[in-house]
Amino acid sequence: MKKLITLAAGTATLLGTLMAGNAMAATTLDAVKQKGHLQCGVTSGLPGFSQPDDKGHWTGIDVDTCRAVAAAIFGDAEKVQFTPLTAKERFTALQSGEIDVLSRNTTWTLTRDASLGLNFTGTNYYDGQGFLIKKDIGVTDAKELNGATVCIQAGTTTELNLADYFRANNMEFKPIVFDTSEQTVQGFASGRCDVLTSDRSQLAALRSKLADPSSAVILPNTISKEPLGPVVRQGDDQWFNIVKWVLFAQINAEELGVTSENVDDMKKSDNPNIQRLLGTDGDMGAKLGLPADFGYKIIKEVGNYGEMYNRNVGPGTPLDLERGLNALWTEGGIMYAPPMR
Amino acid sequence: MNDTNPPLQPSRSKPWNDPRVRAIFFQVVALAVIAWSGWTLIENTLANMESRGISTGFGFLDQSAGFGIIMSLIPYDATYSYGRTFFVGLLNTLLVSAMGIVAATILGFIVGVARLSSNWLIAKLSLAYIEVIRNIPILLQIFFWYFAVLRSLPTPRQSVDVGGVFFLNNRGLYLPDPIAQPGFGWVEAALVIAIVAVVVIKRWAKKRQQATGQIFPTVKVGIGILIGLPLLAYLVTGGPLQWDVPALKGFNFGGGITLIPELAALWVALTLFTAAFIAEIVRSGILAVSKGQTEAARALGLHNGLTLRLVVIPQAMRVIIPPLTSQYLNLFKNSSLATAIGYPDLVSVFMGTTLNQTGQAVEVVAMTMAVYLTVSLLISFFMNLYNRAAALKER
Numbered sequence: 001m002k003k004l005i006t007l008a009a010g011t012a013t014l015l016g017t018l019m020a021g022n023a024m025a026a027t028t029l030d031a032v033k034q035k036g037h038l039q040c041g042v043t044s045g046l047p048g049f050s051q052p053d054d055k056g057h058w059t060g061i062d063v064d065t066c067r068a069v070a071a072a073i074f075g076d077a078e079k080v081q082f083t084p085l086t087a088k089e090r091f092t093a094l095q096s097g098e099i100d101v102l103s104r105n106t107t108w109t110l111t112r113d114a115s116l117g118l119n120f121t122g123t124n125y126y127d128g129q130g131f132l133i134k135k136d137i138g139v140t141d142a143k144e145l146n147g148a149t150v151c152i153q154a155g156t157t158t159e160l161n162l163a164d165y166f167r168a169n170n171m172e173f174k175p176i177v178f179d180t181s182e183q184t185v186q187g188f189a190s191g192r193c194d195v196l197t198s199d200r201s202q203l204a205a206l207r208s209k210l211a212d213p214s215s216a217v218i219l220p221n222t223i224s225k226e227p228l229g230p231v232v233r234q235g236d237d238q239w240f241n242i243v244k245w246v247l248f249a250q251i252n253a254e255e256l257g258v259t260s261e262n263v264d265d266m267k268k269s270d271n272p273n274i275q276r277l278l279g280t281d282g283d284m285g286a287k288l289g290l291p292a293d294f295g296y297k298i299i300k301e302v303g304n305y306g307e308m309y310n311r312n313v314g315p316g317t318p319l320d321l322e323r324g325l326n327a328l329w330t331e332g333g334i335m336y337a338p339p340m341r
Numbered sequence: 342m343n344d345t346n347p348p349l350q351p352s353r354s355k356p357w358n359d360p361r362v363r364a365i366f367f368q369v370v371a372l373a374v375i376a377w378s379g380w381t382l383i384e385n386t387l388a389n390m391e392s393r394g395i396s397t398g399f400g401f402l403d404q405s406a407g408f409g410i411i412m413s414l415i416p417y418d419a420t421y422s423y424g425r426t427f428f429v430g431l432l433n434t435l436l437v438s439a440m441g442i443v444a445a446t447i448l449g450f451i452v453g454v455a456r457l458s459s460n461w462l463i464a465k466l467s468l469a470y471i472e473v474i475r476n477i478p479i480l481l482q483i484f485f486w487y488f489a490v491l492r493s494l495p496t497p498r499q500s501v502d503v504g505g506v507f508f509l510n511n512r513g514l515y516l517p518d519p520i521a522q523p524g525f526g527w528v529e530a531a532l533v534i535a536i537v538a539v540v541v542i543k544r545w546a547k548k549r550q551q552a553t554g555q556i557f558p559t560v561k562v563g564i565g566i567l568i569g570l571p572l573l574a575y576l577v578t579g580g581p582l583q584w585d586v587p588a589l590k591g592f593n594f595g596g597g598i599t600l601i602p603e604l605a606a607l608w609v610a611l612t613l614f615t616a617a618f619i620a621e622i623v624r625s626g627i628l629a630v631s632k633g634q635t636e637a638a639r640a641l642g643l644h645n646g647l648t649l650r651l652v653v654i655p656q657a658m659r660v661i662i663p664p665l666t667s668q669y670l671n672l673f674k675n676s677s678l679a680t681a682i683g684y685p686d687l688v689s690v691f692m693g694t695t696l697n698q699t700g701q702a703v704e705v706v707a708m709t710m711a712v713y714l715t716v717s718l719l720i721s722f723f724m725n726l727y728n729r730a731a732a733l734k735e736r
């Protein structure tokens with residue numbers, strides 16, 4: 001009943017906004033400034049991406065993506081409030097205006113981009129779907145999973161990829177669909193399923209939650225492309241541009257070697273690219289409706305993309321993920337941002 | 342002359358002075374306002390959705406769904422349409438609700454009567470059950486049963502095996518599936534004949550008892566006929582049934598019928614929870630029947646069981662039915678908690694996966710709510726019919 005109510009309430013709010021006449025509100029940027037903070041939709045708890053600690057302070061790469069937007073607007077990365085959302089609730093929350101940005105481990109797909117009235121602003125993590133399986137089953141490749149029972153989370157691309165993969169390989173499976181990743185892991189741990197499937201970045205973290213992590217292994221197969229990134233409502237191009245270019249600024253900063261530590265020195269740099277990024281030259285900020293030094297504030301408060309990555313999911317963190325695809329294009333990855341000029 | 346002020350002359354009274362005409366007029370106006378508002382809201386919603394780039398319409402129902410569902414009462418796989426997922430979910434919701442309503446009613450009546458038992462232990466046990474169950478949120482109970490059940494069951498390879506035909510493991514209870522062979526129609530026909538026969542015998546027995554006072558053992562004979570006749574047909578036609586026995590294949594058992602743990606846990610939780618409320622309703626219903634009735638029945642020489650069955654319960658029903666209806670409605674609505682443990686009910690399948698794959702929140706939620714509303718109204722409707730049948734008839 002509770003789920004029915006939350007989802008129905010979300011839809012009711014959405015319906016409320018939709019039924020109201022066309023009193024088009026001011027721009028999202030104005031509304032955010034007026035509120036004094038950014039409202040950002042995140043997961044209900046996913047290590048490395050968005051997770052609250054015991055004091056209610058949120059950390060993660062998706063969280064930092066929102067903090068960077070707040071830093072750009074307010075010059076203060078703390079002016080964000082977070083709304084935890086399940087996979088099912090997320091899009092309704094954005095459509096209804098409950099949140100300003102959705103930064104919740106969300107895969108960019110055509111259907112989501114084109115039919116939900118939403119826009120993806122970029123990719124802050126390139127992921128792919130994988131499998132976690134009980135070791136004693138003895139399977140070493142996903143192609144051997146015919147007939148398996150699979151635990152998945154509702155409302156995700158994971159659900160669809162799974163069906164596609166099994167169909168394409170002429171295999172059968174039984175899906176057990178849970179609402180949160182917590183329940184999904186419990187279902188797997190209690191033996192209800194042979195396999196758990198989710199974005200690969202999560203498998204290691206989910207595995208570490210098991211009573212005996214060594215009882216499960218991650219299969220080598222990656223069965224899908226999961227470009228994860230922030231999402232905004234369609235129809236406010238200024239806001240779309242802001243969220244898009246905040247992430248680009250972080251990626252460009254890494255490419256230019258600007259970090260939160262050296263950013264004050266870099267202000268004196270005579271590299272025109274760095275000058276435009278930090279606002280010591282040009283009017284990049286004004287074009288977006290942001291303060292001239294928005295780039296400086298982002299890097300100073302949150303750091304460049306690489307710093308954000310290493311702090312939350314990189315080697316040495318509990319997720320311990322190599323950069324891989326997420327390395328800069330100059331270093332063998334595909335992280336690439338258009339020039340700021 | 343008096344014609345300046347003719348008393349109550351119909352030809353002269355204006356229609357707006359007629360209270361009946363006025364009432365109709367205002368109702369028409371009210372209706373028009375409501376219809377207009379509704380229309381404007383729908384128009385506005387559609388226009389706004391369009392301007393925000395949100396897809397609208399029910400065209401998605403024909404598209405292929407592309408996802409699997411663990412349990413379906415009708416044929417289904419990923420190639421079926423989104424529209425089909427609606428019916429798969431709906432039937433699963435109705436199944437668990439119907440199972441829950443039947444079981445909760447039986448258990449609730451037993452506990453309710455036991456609560457009034459003169460046996461101290463039985464009465465206190467029933468009281469403890471009611472108080473514990475009623476005061477723990479249903480969602481917690483569902484989780485409890487689900488994980489308690491799952492964790493205590495063995496893995497498929499260590500299944501509990503009963504005679505090589507029944508298997509129990511943490512994927513569910515596997516039963517052999519009877520598959521009708523040609524000739525099975527005779528057995529079905531025999532069952533229909535048996536049912537008709539029992540109804541006729543019951544009528545006849547009642548009449549005879551009213552006329553002569555002789556009691557006919559209707560129940561025993563009825564059961565005999567219901568089992569005996571189809572069995573006879575089955576044997577005569579040479580046993581036209583084949584059993585599809587489940588067997589371990591790869592990861593799990595295949596073939597046979599599976600009762601999945603999600604269904605079992607949800608059923609148990611809904612039954613136990615609702616039965617506690619029904620028990621209290623039954624108790625209050627029985628207490629509402631005046632003591633004189635029991636005493637009179639005793640004076641006529643009826644023993645305890647008959648007093649309860651023939652005198653007390655029928656009168657208590659008049660008090661019990663209305664609150665019982667709302668318990669049935671609660672159970673039906675609580676069944677949507679299924680999504681928490683992955684039982685594929687309407688909310689989990691249609692308002693969960695289908696909504697997310699298509700993004701058509703307004704349409705999907707509207708359809709889901711329409712179902713809950715319709716089924717709830719149907720439950721109320723039939724319970725009201727039953728209530729009317731049970732109500733005191735003034736003769």
Ligand SMILES: N[C@@H](CCC(=O)N[C@@H](CS)C(=O)NCC(=O)O)C(=O)O
Pocket residue numbers: 043044045046085086087104105106107108153155156157158179180181182198199202226228
């Ligand atoms: N990237 C996929 C999956 C997103 C997703 O929901 N991921 C899970 C873990 S793989 C999650 O965030 N769970 C946390 C929660 O339920 O709050 C999508 O966009 O559909």
